Amino acid sequence: MLTALAVLSSGLTAGAADAATSGASGTTAFAPAISCPSVADRLDQVPDRAQAEVQRNLQQLESQIAEANRRLASSAGQGGPNFVQNAILGPLKDKRTAVLERIQIAFQRAGAQAPTGLRGLATCTVQDDGTGNNNGDQNNGDQNNGDQNNGDQGDGNQNNGDQGNGDQNNGDQGNGDQNNGDQNNGDQGDGNQNNGNQNNGGAAGQIVCPEVADRLGQVPDRAQAEVQRNLQQLESQIAEANRRLASSAGQGGPNFVQNAILGPLKDKRTATLERIQIAFQRAGAQAPTSLRTLASCDLRNGNPGNGNNGNGNNGNNGDGNNGNNGDGNNGNGGDGNNGNGGNNGDNGDGGDGGAQARGPVPEDFVDIRSVQPNVRTPRTQQNGSRGTFSVDCGRNEKRIFNSDNVIVAPGVSNGAQHTHDYVGNESTNNQSTNESLLAASTTCRNGDKSTHYWPVLRALGQQEFDANRRGGGLDLNVGKILTPVSVQITFKGNPTGKVVAAPQFLRIITGNARVGGAEANAGWTCTGFENRQLTDKYPLCPRGSRLVRVFDFQSCWDGQNVDSANHRTHVTFPQADGGCPQGFQPIPALEHRLVYNVPQGPNFAVDTFPEELHKPVTDHSDFINLMNEQQMGQVVDCINSGRRCR
Template identity: 45%
Template sequence: MGRNDRKRRTPMATKAIAASAALALGGAGLLWAQMNASAHESNSSGQNQTKAAAAQVATIACPDVGQQLTNVPQKARQGVATELANLDKQITEAYARLASTRQAQANDASFVQNAIVGPLKEKRAATIDRIRIDIQRVGGSVNAAALKQLAACTTQTATNTTTAGGQNNNGGQNNGGQNNGNTAAPSASASAPAANNGGQAGNGPTAADFVDITKVANNVQAKPQKQAQASTGSFTTRCGVNANKNHNTDNVIVAPGVTNGAHHEHDYVGNQKVNAFSTNDSLLAAPSSCQNQSDLSAYYWPVVRVQDGSQEFDANALGGGKEGNVGKILTPQSAQIKYVGSPASKVVAMPQFLRIITGDAKTLTNGLANANAHWSCTGFENKVQLTEQYPICPQGSNVVRTFAFQSCWDGVNVDSANHRTHVAFADPASGVCGNGFKAIPQLTMRLVYKITPPTIQADGTVKNAYAVDGFPEQLHKASTDHDDFISVTKNNLAATIANCINTGKKC
C-alpha cells in the first residue's frame, strides 16, 4: 500500500493526509483552445501589449497517471518513468493539434472526438499497458482494470475549465479536479460563445490570472508556536541567480533519460551539470555555483517570462516557443536559499541524494491538492500570498516567488514512485510530522523579480503580462508553479546544516 500526501492549501503552511490506495483513480485535465491566432501588438507609446483574439476553450480530461502510481517496484521505475514521459508528450502533441485545427473544428462538430480525442485514447491505452507490463515483469502487482480506465480522455465546455478546488474526500483521495460527469463534447460551430484564452501563444495567461495585490485581503496565517524541543536555527547557502543562463527543459527526477521531459525551461543553481542523463555519481563530480563548494545540490525551478514579443534562444524549440513558452526569460534579482528548523522537534540530516518536488506543474489536471505556489510582492509578503493568481505589484515593489518544501521524511527512501510519498508536510497547526516521519531541515526559497506591473486594458488584454513556464495545456496558471531539489553534499555538510539548525545558530 502506498502513502499519498495531500496538501491543504494554506499560505506558507501545508498538511499531509494519508491515502488508502496504491492506485487511485482521479483526474481531469488537458485544456485546449480553438482559437484565432493571437497577436503581439505595440501601442502608440511603444510599450508592449499582449492581445489574444476571441477563443473558444474546452477541456480534455486526461487522468494524471504518474500521481496515481504509488507502489511501483524499484526495478520497474525507469521503464515506468519513460512511459509516463511518453504520456506527457502525447498530451502536448494533442494540445498542439487542437490549437492548429480551428477551421476543421468549426466545420465538423465531431472532429475533436474523431481526430484528436479518440486517437489520443488509443495511444494512451498502449502506453499505459506497457506500464502494466513493466510493473508485472518484475513481480509487482497492479489493478489492470483500474489502470486501463486511465486511458480515456473526455471533453468539457469552457464553463468547466476553472482550476479545481483540491478538496480531499473519501479517505484522502483528491476529488477536487475530477470530471464530475460533464463530458459532453462542446459545439465547434462558429456561433459558439467565445472566451479570451490570452497570451501570445494562445494558451495564457489571461486578465483573470492577475490581481492588484493592494486589493487583496490579508491571508497569511500565523506560524505554529515553537515547542520546547524546537530547532530554531537556520543555514543559508549562496548559490547565485543563474546569471550564467544555465537552462534546459529536462527533469531528471520525473523523466530520467528523457530529453525535454519537462516541456518547459528551468533555471539551475547549485549543481551545474543537471540534465536528463545525470546520475548520482555525475552530480557528485560536477561543479557548483554555490559559494560553499561542499554544496553540490541541484536547485531548479521553471523560469518566469515577460511576454513582450522577445525572441528568446528557445523561440523555435521544444520546451520553448514550440510549446507555448514565449517571451523574455527573466533572471531573478535575488535568490535566497535557506534551510530552517521545525517548531516541534530537532531535525535529522537530509540523506544523500534525497529528491523533493514541491508544488504541482499540473494543477489544471490534478486540482490544488498538491499546489504549493506562493506569489507576492515586496512589502506584502507577511500579509498576502497568492496561489491562483499573479500579483500586480505597486510601483517600487517587486514580484516574489516563495517555496517552502516538505519538511518530513519517511526515514528510508530518497525518492518514491510518484516522487511524493517519501516526504510530507508537517501539520500546519502544530508543526509535527505524522505517521512516523522524521523532521528534516526545511528547504525554503525566495526569488525576487523586477517586473513592470502588468495593466489590464479596457478590451481585456494584459499589457506587460508575465507568467511561469509550464506544460502548454496548463495555460501558464500561477498555481502550476513548482520547485525541484536533489540533495548532494560533500565533507559532512548535511550533518553541519542539521547541527546548525538544532543548536539555534544562524549559519
Template identity: 50%
Template sequence: MGRNTRKRRTPPAVKAIAVSAALALGGGGLLWANFHASAHESEHRTWGGSRTKAATAQVVTVSCPDVGQKLTNVPNAARQGVATELAALDRQITEAYARLASTRDAQAKDPGFVRNAIVGPLGEKRAATIDRIRIGIQRAGGSFDDALRQLASCTARSADQTTAGGAQQNGGGQQNGGQQGGGIGGQAGNGPVAADFVDITKVAPNVQGRPRRTGNASTGTFTTRCGVNANKNHNTDNVIVAPGVTNGAHHLHDYVGNQKVNAFSSNQTFLQGGTSCRNRDDLSSYYWPVVRVQDGTRDFDQNADGGGKEGNAGRILTPVQADITYVGSPAAKVVAMPRFLRIITGDAKTTTNGLANANAHWSCTGFENKVQLTEQYPICPQGSKVVRSFAFQSCWDGQNTDSANHRAHVAFADPASGVCPNGFKAIPQLTMRLVYAVTPPVIRNGQVRNAYAVDGFPEQLHKPATDHDDFISVTRNGLAGKIADCLNRGQNCA
C-alpha cells in the same frame, strides 16, 4: 497520493499560505515558513492556428488524469521504463493540445471535431501507454491497480473551467504580450489571461502565523548562496520525473547549485558536477521553471521544444535575488537530509489535477507577510518587485530518497502544530525566495498587456497555481550534518 502527503484543504483566504509573521533575512525575506497548501517563428502559426472563428470555440485545453501521481508502488527494476512511459503520456497531451490550438476553424464548423479528432484518439494512445506501464510493473514482480486503466480518458475544457476566478476570457487581437485572437490570451495563445492577475493592494491579508515553538524546537537557519543563474544554465529536462528523456519537462528550468544536471545525470554525475554555490560542499541541485515577460519579445528558444514551440513564449527573466535557506522545525530536532534525497514541491498540472498538491506562492516585496497568492499573479505597486516563494516538505520517511510518484517519501508537517505525520522524521526545511523586477501588467477592457507568467506544460495555460520547485540534495564533507546541527543548536549559519 501516498500516505501522509496530501495537504489539507483550507478556506480560500487561508489556503494560499501559512507563514511566519516577520523573521527577516537579507533582502527582507522569510526566515521561517510553512507554506502548507491543501500542497521564434510566429506563435500565431505554431500555437494559435487560424483564429478567424476562435471566438465561438469554447474549448481551450485538454484535461487528462495524472497517472504518475497515482503510482505509489513501482519496483525499482521497472522505474526507468515506467518513467519513460509517463513522459510519453505528457508528450501525447502536448501533441493533442497543439492540434487543438491549430484547428480552431474545424472546431467551429463541427461540434464533434474535438471529441472525434483529438480527445478520442488521445485516449486510445493513453490506454496503450498505460498498458505498457502495467506490463513493465508486472514483469518486475510488482502489482498493478487495474483502476489506473480508467485514467486513459481525457476531456476538453472550456475557458470558464480553467480561468482563475471563474471568469471566461476571450482574446481580442491585442499584440505586444496582450491576448491575441480567440483562444485564451497570452503571447503564444495559451495564457495567461486578465483573470489570472490581481492588484495586490486590493487583496485582504491572508497570511497565517507560524506554529508555536515547543521546547524541542530546532530554531536555527542555514543559508546557502548559489546565485541567480546569471550564467543561464537552462534545459527543458527533469531528471527526477523523466530520467533519460530529453525535454521531459516541456518547459524551461533555471538551475543553480549543481552545474551538471540534465535528463541523463546520475548520482555519480552530481558528485562530479561542480556548483554555483559559494559553499563548495553544496553540490545540491535547485531548479525551477523560468518566468517570462510577454511584452512581444522572444528569447533564444522561440523555435525550440519546451520553448516557443510548446507555448512558452516571451523574454526570460533572471531573478534579481535568490534566497535559499534551510530552517528548523517548531516541534522537533531535525535529522540530516540523506544524500541524493529528491523533493518536488507544488504541482505543475493543477489546471487539470486541481489544487490538492498546489504549493505556489506569489507576492510582492513589502507585502510578503500580509498576502500570498496561489491562483493569481500579483500586480505590484510602483517600486515593489514580484516574489515567488517555496517551502518544501519538511518530513521524511527515514528510508527512501525518492518514491514512485516522487511524493510519498516526504510529507508536510501539520500546519497548526508543526508535527510530522506518524512514521516521518523532521528534516531541515528548504525554503526558497525568488525576486523579479517586473514591469506591472496593465489590464484594460478585460485584457492584459505585458503579462508575465511561469513556464509550464502547454495545456496548463500558464496558471499561477502550476508553479513548482525541484531539489536534489547532494552534499559532501559532512555538510548535511552541519546543516542539521546548526538548526538544532539555534544558530544562524551560512
C-alpha cells in the same frame, strides 16, 4: 445460478465478409482479412451477474476485428514490411488484451473463478487468401518483432491491458474501440496530418507524453512497487516509440507516424495507466481519476520550419473536427497534447517562430493590496529548532537552462515541456545520474553540489533565444526570460523538535505542474506584502514593490527512501502545529525565495506544460540533495543550536 452463454457465430472472422469479392469465374476469392481466436466458446458457464458485462465485451471484440479489417482494406499498400503489424495487428492485440482482462474481472466480481488462458487469445493474424497462403504466420513473425518494437516487449502480455481496462476507457459500450480505430484515423486528422507533414519536413521530431507521476497523489505502500514498475514502463514505451520514430523517418504515407507509432503507443499507455489504477484498488485505496486522459502523446518536430507549416494547415482542422470526435468519444480529454500540436501549428503560422502564448488571462491576476493577510506560522515550542542555514548559489547569472526534468522524466529530452532555471549543480539534465552530479561543478559558494531548479518567469511580448525551440516557443512558452534579482536558499528548523540529517540524493518536488494536481502550494506575493500569499493568482504589485515566488519544501521524511513512485510520498509537510505525522521525522526545511522585477500590469507568466495555459497554480520547484555528510552535518548543527549560518 449459472447460465450457458450463447456463443457468437465465428464462421468468417468479423469483417472478413466485407472483404470477400466474387471473381469472374463465379468462385469466391478472399482479400486479406484478419483472423482472431474465438473467445466465447472458451468461457463455459458465465455467472448471471456477469452476463451483461461479458456479452458487452464479446461484442466489443467483434467490433475491434471489424474495425481492424476496415483499416486493413483502406490502408492497402501503405507503409513498409511491418506496417500491418505495427499499425493494425499490434494495436488490435493491445485492445483485445484489455477486453479479455475485463472479461476475467467480470467473473471475479461475480464471485466466480475467472477463465484461464484468455490472454493467449489476444493475438490475431492476417489470412491472405487468393493463394491459400496464410500470411498471418508471416505477420506473426513480424508480430513478435513488431510487438517488441511496439513495446510489448516491456509491456508484454502484461500490457495486456491489465488491466487494460484501458479499452474500457474507450468505451465498454462498444463505441470506444471503434472510436479508437477511428481515433487512429481521427487522430490522423488531428495529429497525423501534422505528424506526417512533420516527417515530410525532413525532421524526425520527438514524441512527448503527459506526465503521470505527479497526478497520482499518495501511493499506498502495498502499491508502490507495482506503480513504480508501471511508471518505468511508460518511460520505456516513450523511449521505444522515439527510437522507432527515428529509425522510420521517411517511411510510409502521411498517416504513418500516427498509425504505426502514436496510435499503438496510446493503446499501450492506456493499458499501463489502467494497471496503475488497479494497483491502487488492490491496495484498498481510491484510484486516481482522469489517468486515462494522459494516454495520448504528441509529435513535436525538431524542425520548426516545415513542421509548423504542416501543423498550421492541419492543426485546427484536424483537432477541431477529429480530435474532439475521436478522442472526445473515447473519453480521452487528453488529446490535449494533440490539441496543442494543432495550436503549435497555428502558432507556427507566425513564420519566425513567434508563437502566441495561450494564457494567462486577465482573471489570473489580482492586486496584492486586495488580498487579506493569510500567512500563518506555527509557534516554535521549547524543544523546537530555531536556527537557519543559508546557501548562496547565485541567481543563474550563467543562464543555465533546459526543458528536462531528471526527477520526473529521467532520460527524456524536453520531459518538462517548459524551461527551467538552474542554480547549484551545473550539469543537471535528463541524462544526469547521482555519480555525474557528484562529479560536476556548482554555482554554490560553499561547494554544495545540490541541484535546485524551477520554471522560468517571462516578460510577455518580448523575444528570447528559445522562441523556436522545444520547451520554449514550440511548447507555447514565449517571452523574455527574467533573471531573478534575488535568490535565497534557506534551510530552517522544525517548531516542535530537532531536525535530523536529510539523506544524500534525496529528491523533493514542491508545488505541482498540473492544474488540479496534489500539493499545489507554491506561493506568489510581493515585497512588503509577504504576510499574504496566493497560489492560484499572479499578484500585481504596486510601484516600489517586487514580485516574489516562495517555495516551501516538504520537511518530514519517512526515514527510508530518497524518492518514491510519485516523487511525493517519501516526504510530506508538517501538520498544523508544525510536527511531523507519525512515521515521519523532521529534516531541514528548505525554502526557495525568488524576487523579480516584472513589467507593470498582467504582462508576465511562468512557464508551464502547453495545456496548462500558464496558470500560476502550476508553479513548482525541485531539489536534489548532494550535500556530503560533513556539509549536511553543518546544516543540522546550525539549525538545532539556534544559530543563523551562511
